[in-house]
Structure formats: structure tokens, C-alpha cells
Amino acid sequence: MVDADQTFVIVGGGLAGAKAAETLRAEGFTGRVILICDERDHPYERPPLSKGFLLGKEERDSIFVHEPSWYARNDIELHLGQTVDAIDREARTVRFGDDGTLVRYDKLLLVTGAEPRRLAVPGTDLVGVHHLRRLAHAERLKGVLASLGRDNGHLVIAGAGWIGLEVAAAAREYGAEVTVIEPEPTPLHAILGPELGSLFAELHSEHGVRFRFGVRLTEIVGQDGVVLAARTDDGEEHPAHDVLAAIGAAPRTGLAEAAGLEIADRAHGGGVVVDERLRTSDPDIYAAGDIASSHHPLFGTRLRVEHWANALNGGPAAARAMLGREVTYDRVPYFFSDQYDVGMEYSGWAPPGSYDEVVLRGDVGKRHFIAFWLKEGRVLAGMNVNVWDVTERIQSLIRARTVVDQEALADPGVPLESLLS
Template sequence: MDPYVLVGGGLAVARAAEALRDEGYDGDLVVVTTEPHRPYERPPLSKGYLRGEDDRDVLFPLDEAWYGEHGVELRTSVTAVGLVPRDHKLTLSDGTTLRWSKILLATGSTPRALDVPGTDLAGVHYLRTVDDSDRLSGRLLDASLEGAGRLVVVGDGWIGLEVAASARQLGLDVTLIGRGTQPLSRALGPEMGALYGSVHEEHGVRVLRRAHVVGLSATDGWVTGVDLADGSVVGADVVVVGVGASPNVGLAEAAGLALRPPAEGGGIAVSGTLTTSHPDVFAAGDVASVPSPHYGRPLRVEHWSAAQEGGAHAGRAMAGSGAEYDKIPYFYSDQYDVGMEYLGWVDVPGGYDDVVIAGSVEERELVAFWVASGRVVAGMSINVWEQMGRVEELIGSQTSVPKEELQAFLR
């Protein structure tokens, strides 16, 4: 029998490989990844690893020896460039062709480019891969040692805020530029976005709201500033761009696999078993748009849990399981002394009626609930732990919960 092939270099592939072996699949198993590393997870890239506090080993969910011990062939530094589902063939960038019995596409995302003049200048960084983090870390640490580093982060989403927090912890002068009314307003809405804006300002970050970048200025090819639409220039020694990411669906699209429309979040359309429109092709992680029994629509989630849980689910499905994926989206973020866990999904800005707070915003100890038609659709804890199980019960109940009951959640 031809091998099972896993395409991608992230956490989803590692968990799929592990699940396949745990489920008793003992056939040939091949991992194909563009990067020169074995599959790794990305959250540390903007946190401890970026700051130089964590060793590289923290990135890898499976030891290097695991692949050899479990008969998994690693093909690194090679890209899947052509997929023909009808013939069960995969073409690689080195000119070789792989025949496969089943295949998983976990091809991840690519950072969106900032579409202004000057993004090709030295000193401008994106953060997606371990090599990106290594380059940025070296520059930030050098700037920190010099004592006068000025970092400008363009983009006020999760990556941007985590990089800003790491840079402040290294002692850099940090400016965060966002187009929204508050940081994270597209992810959390203005209510909780304002909390994160305040946290960063309290730690010395200059937060620019409703700002529009029109270009990057330079001296001798090195970035020196970020030009704004109002005519002002923010001085910079290093610029990090974090304005979102696009799912890598090109391989699937060229193969004729069904995709979700942009209005539904894009990505590769899969069933509850993470099967695509071809029965032997599966998808997981950032690229997979998965039906949610909790929200009654497909969701494409670009967070750690989608790779962790989705990769394992895909591996079990490839091994023969018919179970439907029913996980509620989860993610976390650590910035300064603010630890956060979030469970649920909400279509910001129109997908909720109210944000109800239990605890104290001022003391940074709280649980926030996003409520739509009386039902809890998402919850986030700040510096309050072991609450996500209770939040999950509220979301899963799909029943109306009185506001007073939510406000008393921590009492």
C-alpha cells in the first residue's frame, strides 16, 4: 500500500502523525515540509523564545528521535507543488513524485504583506517561522543591548501585541500602530480591546489608534521611520508587520478541492471528519474550515488549539475513526503579567449584543462573556484560572443565562 502523507511543518502534522501511530496505523508515513525543521508549534515564537528565554527545544511537540522510532520519514526543505487527487499523486519541488493512499493538508498560513512603499527595506520583519523569530530576536536583543532600540509594530492583533510586550520586556522603545478604535478590536471588540490597550500603555508602549500607514522611510536602505497618513513619522530602528495572515490553499485549489467562500472565512471545506471534497484527502489547522455543531456554521480558526486538536482528529480519521469534530475554539496569550484564556467564537463586530464582566477590569482579574440573544457565545479569563470548563458548559448549553448570574460567576 502507498504511504500516508502529511503535508506541513506545524503542530497539526505532529499531532496527526502521533495519532496515526497511536491508533495502530503501521504503514509507511511521510511528512513533507517546506522548512528545514521537523514540525513545531508557533506560540513561543512571539513570547519566551523571541526574548531569548526559552531554548529551541520548547518549540517541538515531538522529539527528533520520535520520528525514527515510529518509522516516520521526514522530508524537510521541500515543498509540495502539485496534487492530483484522482491519481493519488503529490509532486514535490525537488522534482520527485509521491504516490499516497491518504494525505493530510496542513499547509498553514502566510503573513499578509503591508502594501505600502518600503516594506523591502532592511530592518522590516514578519513573524511566522522559527527562522523569522531567530532573525527578529537577534535584532531585538542587539537593540536592547545598545539601549536605544526603537521598535514599531504595524498591526494591533495578537501577534503584534505579543511582540510589543516581548520588546518592552527587553527594554525597547515600542510604538504599536493599529487601524481600529482599540487594539484587538477585530478579535475581541472595543470593550476588551480597550483593556489590552491600557495594559500596553501602562507598560510604556505608545499606542496609536485609527492610524493609517502609507509608507516606510529609510537611510542607506535601512528602515528609519513609519510614515502615517496624517503626515507624521514614527521613528524606527526595527519594524514588525503583523496585519493578518492568509491560508495557504493554493495547492488544494489547484487540485480542484472545494473551498469555502471568503464570507465564511475561506479555507479548505472539510466535513466533521476533516475530509475534503475528495474522500482520501484531509485538511487540518489554519487551512481547514470545519463545521461547528455549537455555532451552526463552518469555522476556520488560526490558533494553537485548531492545530493541536484538529491535527489529532485528522490522524484518527485517517486511521478510520468516523467521529465528528466538535471542539470549541480555544486560545491563550501571555503579555507582561496578564495571562489570558479564551474559549468560543464570536463574529466581531456584529455577532454579540453585550460583554458581561465578572470580576474586576481595574485589578486585571476577571472573566468576560460575549452574549448574543441571552446566550454565552464566548468567554475569556484574565489572570483567573481553571474557569474554561465552566465557560464551556455555558456555551454548550445554548440557553439564555441571566446577566446577574454571569456577573456573579466568580463569587
Template sequence: MEPIVLVGGGLASARAAETLRAEGYDGDVVVVTGEAHQPYERPPLSKDFLRAESERDVVFPLAEDWYDKHGVEVRTGTLAVGLDAADHVLTFADGVNLSYSRCLLATGSSPRPLDVPGTDLSGVHYLRTLDDADRLARVILDCSLEGTGRVAVVGDGWIGLEVAASARTLGLDVTVVGQNTAPLVPVLGPEMAELFADLHAEHGTRLIRETSAVRLVGSESRVVGVELDDATEIDADIVVIGVGATPNVGLAEVAGLDLRPAGQGGGIAVDGTLRTSHPDVFAAGDVASIPSPHYGRPIRVEHWAAANDGGVHAARAMLGANAPYDNLPFFFSDQYDLGMEYLGWVEAGKGYDDVVVAGSARKRELVAFWVRDGRVLAGMAVNVWDQVDRIKELILGGREVPREELEKFTAS
């Protein structure tokens, strides 16, 4: 029998390989990744790993020798460029073909490029891969040790803010340039976005709102600043670009697999088992657009839990399980002394009619609920722990929850 092939070097592939063996599958399993590393997870790259507070192995969900011990072949530096779903064949950049019985596409996403002059200058960074993190960590730590260094972060989403917090924690001068009225508005809406704006401002980060970078300024091939759309210029020795990501759907596209339209978040269309439009090809992680039984629409999220849980679910489905994927979206972030956990899904700015807060926004110890017609769509716990299961009960219960009950949530 041909092997099960897992395409991608992220957490979804690692969890899929682990689950195949845990479920008793003893056939051949091959992991292929274009990177030089065994599968790893990305959350530490913008946090403790970037600040050199953890060892390198923090990014690897499985021990280095796990793959050999469990008979899983890992082909690093192997870029898949073609997929013939009908004939069950993958083609790699070196022209080699690999036949498979079932295939998991866990190809992740790529940073959206900043389309302005100067992005090719030395000192300009994106943060997506382990190699990206290695390069950025070296320059940030060098600047920290020297007691100098100005960092400009272009983009005010999660990656941008986490990098900003790490750089500021190391003592660097940090400016965040964002197009929104406040950081994270597209995700959290204006009510909770200001909480993060205040957090960064209190730690000395300069926030420039509702503006765009139009040029990265260079001198002798090295970045020295960022020109904004109002013609002002920010001095910078390091520029980190974090303006979003796009799912890596190239293999699915050339194979003729169904894709979701951009208006539904893009990505590879899958059913509840994470099976694509071809019965022997599955997708998990950033690229998978999964129908949500609770929200009644397909959802694609680019967070740790989607890769972690999706890899497990896809592996079981490849072995014959047919249970639908019904996990609620979940993500977390750590910035300075703030830790948060978010469960659920809402179209920020238009999918809810109220945000109810339990606890203290001033102390940043709270649970916030996004509500529509009295029903909880999502909840975010900030510096309040072990609340996710309770939030989940409210979301899945679907009942109208009195505002007073939500406001007393942290007291119960």
C-alpha cells in the same frame, strides 16, 4: 500500500503523525515541509522564545528522535507545489513525485504583506516561521543589550501585541500602529479591547490608533521610520509587520478541492471528519474551514488548538473514524503579566448584544462573557485560571443565563 503523507511542518502534522502511531497504524508515514526544521509550534515565537527565556526545543512538540524511533520519515526543505487528488500524487518543487494513500493538508497560513513602499528595507520583519523568529530575536536582543532600539509594530492584532510586549519587556522603545479604534477590536469588540490598550499603555508602549502606514522610510537601504497616513513619521530601527494572515490553499486550489468563500472565512472546505471534497484528502489547522455543530456555520481559526486538536482528529479519520469534530475554538495569549484564555466564537461587533464581566477589570482578574439573547457564545478568562470547563458548560448548555449569575461567576 502507499504512505499516508502529511503536508506541512506545523503542530497539526506533528499531532497527526503522533496519533497515527498511537492508534496502531504501522504503515509508512511521510511528513513533508518546505522549511528546514522538523514540525514545530508557533506560540513561543512571539513570546518566551523571542525573549530568549526558553531553549530552542520549546517549539518542538515531539522530541528530535521521535520520528526515527517511530518510523516516520520527515522530508525537510521539500516544497509541495502540485496535488493530483484523482491519481493520489504530490509533486514537489524539484520535480519529484510522491504517491500517497491518504493525504493531510496542514499547510498553515502566510503573513499578509503590507502593500506599501519600503518593505524590502533591511530591518523590516514578519513573524511567522522559526527562521523569522531567529532573525527578529537576534536584532531585538542586540538592541536590548545595547540599551537602545526603537521598534514600530504595524498591526494591532495578537501577533503585533505579543511582539510589542516582548520588545517592551526587553526595554526597547515600542510603538504600535493600528487601524482600529483599539487593539483587537475585530476579535474582542470595543468593550474588552480597551483592557489590552490600557495594559500596553501602562507598560510604556505608544499606541497610535485609527491610522495606517503608507510608507516605510529608509536610509542607505535600512529602515529608519514609518510614515503614517496623516504625514507624521515614527522613528524606528526595527519594523515588525503583523497585519494578518491568509490560509495557504494553493495545493487545494490546483487540485480542484472545494474552498470556502471569503465571507465565511476562506480556507479549505471540510466535513466533520476534516475530509475535503476528495475522500482521501483531509485538512487541519489554519487552512481547514470546519462546520461547527454548535454555531451552525463553518469556522476557520488560526490558533494553536485548531492545529493541535485538528491534527489528532484528522489522523483518526484517516484510519476510519467518523466522529464529527465538535471542539469549540480556543486560544490563549500572554502579554506582560496578563495571561488569558478564550473559548468560543463570536462575530465581534455584530454577533452579540452584551458583554458581561465577572471579577475586576481594574485588577485585570476577570471572566468576560459575550452574550446574545441571554445565551453565552464565548468567554475569556483573564488572570483567572481553571475556568475553561465551566465556560464550556455555559456555551454548550445553550440556556439563557441570568446576567446576575454571570456577574457572580468568579465568586462561585
């Protein structure tokens, strides 16, 4: 029984944490809710950091999950700029702040997110080397891109994943020169495979981005403490005034590991192991968002999903589970991206090696199509490019797990919903 005497603590002040706190109050919890955030900014959404906010098309205030006064109005004890350094599972306490404040919890939710992977090459300490994960990073990078655009400066991006490509698009819109260094043969290779990765290579090349595929960044060269160039393992040197490291993110599991919670292996993306209720190996501790690793029944494997929708939905699901509600968290992974005049949404999970065919529906040349990744005739994933209001139907096809008529799947004149029957 949940009552007013209980204390629920949420560690992590991103989207998942803020939505979890909101859900606790919406579901009628009258106990104490403590939200601890290691950033000094109020909880905000991260997609605009590499999209609208970075481009100057979205105002700073628009990215926050709630207006600042919302927390006090809803009796949420918000601690900004505070780091939790220990969990005592036996005493059920967390320790945080400069003074080592101890708070006892009845239920604990970990939503500590992820952090950018660092380049392990000489020169990363130079002025002009950037990462993009936090609002402060985006604010700094926004100024850098504007300056590069004015001065015809060069940006080198290590990594052709979503962040790398979105920043490349933003940089070109500002007018900066851009070179992307990627060890795989295409952008987004580990997510989309070569068939669709090449589409994004063509898109960016048309907008003046230079790609160097199949090579790795080995050194950032500087002069007087600032970036001058970037060297790759093929012996080339690329002019650079700034370098962005966009080589992925790692789950922030240190706190959970120190507390002795079960951690998934690297082959499954790491992360804190949770069950279908987002409960960890400790029944009083839950995890959601970027750090949660759960077995997904649709794909038959353990997944850790870093995208916005997982935080948006995972935080509330964990909150309901903490309240004792019946919860089964099995949402189809979903993310979206905007680059130049191309918008896309991706649903499902189909890394290279998991599928045997890609079916295209629509006009790929005009970048107005849907791609489907299939295994033995069943849809594993779908990506709609400049085609809208089809996500629900694509996800229904994935959930159905039935063999589809591939000719009908490729025909834009055949309604997607008809393939479910």
C-alpha cells in the same frame, strides 16, 4: 480496511502534521507514513515564537513537538526542506522536492498552515522590516529586540492583533521603544470588540507602548537601504529602526486550489472546505489546522481557526478520520496569550456584531476577571484574565446554549457550573 500496504501522506510539518503522524501510529496504523515539511527545522510549536522563546525564557529545543530521533523510531518518513508543488487527484500522487519525486497516497492530509500577510506599501524591501511566523523569523527578531533594547532603539509595529501585542510586550521587556499603528479604534477590535480591546490598550500604555489608532501605515522610509521611519495616512512620521508587519495571516491554500478542491469564500476566512470529519471535497484528501474551514454547529457559520489548539486537536482528529474512525470535529475555538503580568484564555467565537452584551465577573481594574459575550442571554464566548482552571466550565456554558442568569453570571461567588442547571 486500513492495512500495512497503504500509504498516508501528510503535507505540512507544523504541530498539526506532527500530531497527526503521532496519532496514526498510536492508533495502530502500520502502513507507510510520509511527512513533508517545507522548513528545515523539525516540527515545532508556534506560540513560543512570540512569547517565551522570543523573550529568551524558553530554550530552542523546548519548542519542538518531538525530539528528532522520534520520527525514525516510529517509522515516519520525514522530508525536511521539501515543497510539494502538485497533487494529481486522479493518480493519487503528490510531487515534491527538487527532483520532482512522485509518491502515491491512499489518504492525503493537508496541513499547510498560514503565512503572514504582507504590507502593500513602499519600503518593505528595506533591511529592518520583519514578519513573525517561523522559527527563523523569531530567532532574527529576538536579536533585533535585544539590540533595540541596548541602544534605546524604536520598533514600529503595524497591527494590534495578538502577534503585534505580544511582540510589543516582549520589545518593552527588552527595553525598546514601541509604537503600534492600528486602523481600528482599539487593539484586538475584530476579536474582542471595543469593550475588552480597550483593556489591552491600557495595559500596554502603562508599560510605555505608544498607540496610533485609526490610521494606516502608508510608507516605510529608509536611508542607505535600512529603515529610518514609518509614515501614516494622517501625515505623521514615526521614528523606527525596525518595523514588524503583524497584520494577520492568510491560509496557504495554493496547493489545494491548484488541485481543484473546494475553497471557502473570503467572508468566511477562506481556507479549504471540510466536513465534520475534516474531509475535503475529495474523499481521499483531508485538511486540518489553519487552512481548514468547517461549519461549526455551535455558532451556525463556517469558521477557520488559526490558533494553537486547533492544530493540536485537528491533526489527530483528521488522522483518526483517515483511519475510518467515527469523528465529529466541533471543538470550541480556544487560544491564549501572555503579555507582561497578564495571562488570558479565550474560548468561543463572538466578533463585533454577533453579540449584544458583555458581562464582566471579577475585578477588571486589577485584571483578575472573566468576560462573557452574550447573545439573547446565551454565552457565545468567555475570556478569563488571570483567573485559571475555568476553561472547561466556560466551554460548557457555550455548549449548553441556554439562557443564563446574568446577575449570577457576574457574581464571582456563584459557581459557574451552577449556571448549567
